[in-house]
Amino acid sequence: MDSNRRAIANVRPRSGPHSSNAADWPLDALSGAKGDTTVSVVLPARDEQDTVGDIVTVIRRDLVERWPLVDEIVVVDSRSTDATAERAVRAGARVVAQDQVLSHLPPMSGKGEALWKGLAASRGDIVVFVDADLRSFGTHYVSGLLGPLLVDTGIQFVKATYERPYVGADGTVQPGGGGRVTELVARPLLNLFWPELAGFAQPLGGEYAARRDVLERVPFVTEYGVEFGLLVDLLGLVGLDAMAQVDLGRRTHRHQSTAALGRMAGQIMLTAWSRLERQGRVVASGRPAHTLLQFAPDGQADLVDVAVAERPPLATLVTEVPVNAGP
Ligand SMILES: O=c1ccn([C@@H]2O[C@H](COP(=O)(O)OP(=O)(O)O[C@H]3O[C@H](CO)[C@@H](O)[C@H](O)[C@H]3O)[C@@H](O)[C@H]2O)c(=O)[nH]1
Numbered sequence: 001m002d003s004n005r006r007a008i009a010n011v012r013p014r015s016g017p018h019s020s021n022a023a024d025w026p027l028d029a030l031s032g033a034k035g036d037t038t039v040s041v042v043l044p045a046r047d048e049q050d051t052v053g054d055i056v057t058v059i060r061r062d063l064v065e066r067w068p069l070v071d072e073i074v075v076v077d078s079r080s081t082d083a084t085a086e087r088a089v090r091a092g093a094r095v096v097a098q099d100q101v102l103s104h105l106p107p108m109s110g111k112g113e114a115l116w117k118g119l120a121a122s123r124g125d126i127v128v129f130v131d132a133d134l135r136s137f138g139t140h141y142v143s144g145l146l147g148p149l150l151v152d153t154g155i156q157f158v159k160a161t162y163e164r165p166y167v168g169a170d171g172t173v174q175p176g177g178g179g180r181v182t183e184l185v186a187r188p189l190l191n192l193f194w195p196e197l198a199g200f201a202q203p204l205g206g207e208y209a210a211r212r213d214v215l216e217r218v219p220f221v222t223e224y225g226v227e228f229g230l231l232v233d234l235l236g237l238v239g240l241d242a243m244a245q246v247d248l249g250r251r252t253h254r255h256q257s258t259a260a261l262g263r264m265a266g267q268i269m270l271t272a273w274s275r276l277e278r279q280g281r282v283v284a285s286g287r288p289a290h291t292l293l294q295f296a297p298d299g300q301a302d303l304v305d306v307a308v309a310e311r312p313p314l315a316t317l318v319t320e321v322p323v324n325a326g327p
């Protein structure tokens with residue numbers, strides 16, 4: 001053990017979120033606890049034709065038909081150019097086109113926009129978000145996230161944790177090698193500036209659930225800033241004691257390139273900056289740049305934009321405007 005690790009091992013762990021495992025939340029017990037509470041599962045999907053159908057099929061078969069825990073499955077088609085929408089419909093989801101939801105508003109882009117539109121287009125008292133590119137999806141992903149919310153009225157938000165391997169194109173598995181932006185950017189930033197959130201082992205993971213009430217009271221950062229922004233803003237709104245973490249076992253997904261993750265990292269850093277500024281913890285003499293100069297292996301340089309924008313809390317929108325849920 002090197003000296004840094006030894007020093008840290010001697011420090012008592014900070015108090016973290018309420019913790020449990022997916023196995024702690026069996027389906028029969030949850031069915032009893034559900035009562036009148038309605039549940040929506042929302043999947044953001046951009047070109048996920050290979051995986052979205054299987055995920056929807058499992059949720060419908062196990063959690064709509066066999067154990068009626070889920071009231072609606074909504075896939076937000078995030079400008080896909082492949083057969084994502086058709087496959088999701090065939091598997092039994094309601095599919096909404098991202099730009100057709102609240103279509104009177106100027107469109108924004110990225111995953112955060114897809115989630116905010118999914119929140120607007122869904123109706124459940126509890127909303128469960130699940131990425132549509134998962135290779136490891138199982139029923140326990142949804143039931144595990146629902147457990148703390150269905151049995152404890154004090155819990156407002158539940159985030160997944162899991163072991164995240166890196167799976168190479170040739171199928172080689174590197175245990176613990178996944179979640180590169182999580183390890184190199186998100187968790188260091190949280191530890192530095194929001195240490196109460198350090199106990200969330202997978203802050204960027206796309207699987208989490210919350211009560212609609214609280215989701216509608218926080219802004220949604222666009223692009224890949226959304227998870228980081230939600231964690232920080234929900235900590236401020238509901239406090240750590242209303243936040244829980246559930247271990248779902250193992251997560252595998254489609255990996256993005258290092259260059260794409262560099263852009264994601266930029267978006268997350270800008271999100272963190274915006275929260276530090278909003279919380280009055282940095283006094284800025286100027287705004288940070290939102291461009292990133294990237295270099296390809298052949299030395300070719302490309303200037304890309306990593307700006308993030310923000311949707312306001314949904315509850316602050318005028319409610320008479322009809323939600324166009326698309327076809
Ligand atoms: O413009 C977009 C981009 C992505 N997605 C969907 O969002 C999910 C996650 O996107 P992905 O590109 O697979 O992200 P990851 O590389 O897996 O990034 C991780 O880190 C991100 C930043 O926190 C999180 O948003 C992701 O959920 C998390 O898996 C997938 O279903 C995508 O199809 C959209 O709907 N619209």
Ligand SMILES: O=C(O)[C@H](O)COP(=O)(O)O
Nearest residue numbers: 178179180181182204255
């Ligand atoms: O969560 C992350 O850090 C990013 O999604 C990258 O994940 P990956 O390293 O497993 O591709």
